[in-house]
Amino acid sequence: MDTDLALILGLVIGGLSIPSIMSAISDRRSPRASALTILIACGLLYYATATKPGGYQIDQIPNVFFSVLGRYF
Template sequence: MDTDLALILGLVIGGLSIPSILSALSDRRPPRASALTVLIAFGLLLFAMTTKPGGYQIDQIPDVFFSVIGRYL
């Protein structure tokens, strides 16, 4: 897997897990599925940051996001 793709997937999955966490907490349920998606997102982000030489800077993320979207569309 490409490190840019792993970074973007980790960010998207992590962002989409936030409503699930809030929903589980508001219904007073344990957020088991949300915790799993957060772990998957963290693993993808960790893979992307450690595999790419030099890592990523915060200002590079929008460029990486649109380059990945452009590559697959």
């Protein structure tokens, strides 16, 4: 898997799990599925930052995001 794709998937999955966590907490349920998606997102982010030489900087993320979108769409 490409490190840019792993970074973007990790950010998107992590962002989409936030409403699930909030819903579980407001309904007084344990957020099991949300915790699993957070672990998957953290794993993808770790893989992306650990395998790319030099890592990523915050100002590179929008460029990486749109380059991945341009590549697949």
